[in-house]
Amino acid sequence: MNLTAAIALLALLFAAINSTAGFTFTSNNQRSDLNCSNVDYSPCTCDENSMVACDQIPIKTLRSAFAKMAAHDLTGLKLTLSPAEKDLIPDDFLGQMNLAGDLIIYCRDSKRLRVSQKAFQHSAATITRVFIDGCDLGQQPNLSFMSRFNHMMALVIKNSKNFKSFKGLPSQSPALSYLYITHSRGFEALAPDAVALPALRVLYLNFNQLNDASAAKLFKALAGSSTDSLTEIRLDENKLTKIPDAIKSLAKLEQLELGFNEIAVISKNSLPVNNTGTNGLAFSLQKNPIATIEPGAFGGNIGNSNYVKLQDIQLTQLDPKIFKPVLQRMLIRSKKVLGRTPFLYLGNNAIQCDCHLAWLVRDNRNLLNYIEGAKCSDSRELIDLKADDYHVIAI
Structure with a gap:
């Protein structure tokens, strides 16, 4: 990654981490052959950056609508889950569409997030960043729906709780360099599943109220194979005694x-x-x-x-x-x-x-x-x- 691209990515991540009302997003994946005027994304909306946003629309309704859309690339998807949502994000959620950019999942009122392992399987090679904000992960046993996201450069999890396991992150991925878990709680039940992330350079674990035991769990799970790659770590605003x-x-x-x-x-x-x-x-x-x-x-x-x-x-x-x-x-x-x-x-x-x-x-x-x-x-x-x-x- 050249210096200009690295600065742009860091700026995006910084904006996402510091936003108080979900993620602030600016797409850098625009394609000349796609714009909001030639595809009807109802009941979702599409902005000037070709970011498709679905705000508290039932999962079943979205699945049905997406299944009717012709095959094409999305440059970004922001999915806001309603507190009343009971269904998991199912297999082949996007139908024939391919997500060639950023996946943003925002949970209103700490909605419990549940994602099928094959929900985004057809976009696995083209998703570049994943943002999860405000979600209760207590019913998400692992992150296996990301297991084939081998071109994902960054994962940001913010304002979330009840972490179970990081198993399923793309092991041995040459792309995943940035991992931010901030303003979150509930690491006590985290399973000791270590994930190999040999390209990880930046790890943010700040503002999580981590004690020594929780911090040790997170390092074992996420950084055990990154001793030769990590260049930046943030652990500020926690409860560490050592x-x-x-x-x-x-x-x-x-x-x-x-x-x-x-x-x-x-x-x-x-x-x-x-x-x-x-x-x-x-x-x-x-x-x-x-x-x-x-x-x-x-x-x-x-x-x-x-x-x-x-x-x-x-x-x-x-x-x-x-x-x-x-x-x-x-x-x-x-x-x-x-x-x-x-x-x-x-x-x-x-x-x-x-x-x-x-x-x-x-x-x-x-x-x-x-x-x-x-x-x-x-x-x-x-x-x-x-x-x-x-x-x-x-x-």
Whole structure:
């Protein structure tokens, strides 16, 4: 995928994740030989992007209508399920039509989603993205209806609950690179069915109220075969008390978001030490009640990246064994990557600006250029501290 296509895909996913009333959709699969004027999609509607939308129409009615339509490609289908719907989405749901684009399923009032394994079998090779929003998955034993979606690049599940199993995702797919599961609940009954996703690059599991056990289940199910492909993970806004064990084995990870959790300890071996990512590891642990950072916790490539965010973590001291190597890597990176200064963000921490800071303020003053937002417990800015005030032996 070239850079322009990647940016377009990420923009679409971002819009979908942040929409509060279902998914915001812009089709990029338009075809010159299809428009809304030459096909009657009643009782559904068709917009200017040739997106067919079916809003709370009974499944049986849709199946009957689709069966009468001639064979042609759809560029997108948005299916909104009524809370009163009792039927599952059946085999060959689209009749002779082929969905060559995006499948969006929106459940009103947490409608229980049920999809037959062969519901979209004739479109399996052409569906590119799947969005599921607001659905109760308690009666959907697995995701086998996607098992042959080998060209699906992204799966987004939002505002959903009662997850049973991810078995059925297209195993060994070379295309599935983006997997977003956000603002969802009910992972307690998730089966330990591991799915091989060797092309997975971006995994978002934020805003799910995940505890340590649920996070471990999700990583086992979704990321066990992705240790050499994952470059970005979001786990912010959950209820984690530790960094998931699976994180340390992700050698190519370049971005890790763990802010707004309940993590108290950053242990020496909790982050990837043997990180081989070309951009280092940028990560955030802001707004966590961190009581202990073990020496060596920020080893490897940490600091050789755009940022390390440690705002509002109750930090009171800057141990040179922990922070000096990080800041030195940032100094080196700033010389290699011109115009992009990396920063260690330390805002909202009451740093004790006593003699323990001599290593930084007096002996390595140039490293202060890579610290952003740091203040002393008496509200002085770290950058304003004078080297002459630190008359101690250099560390």
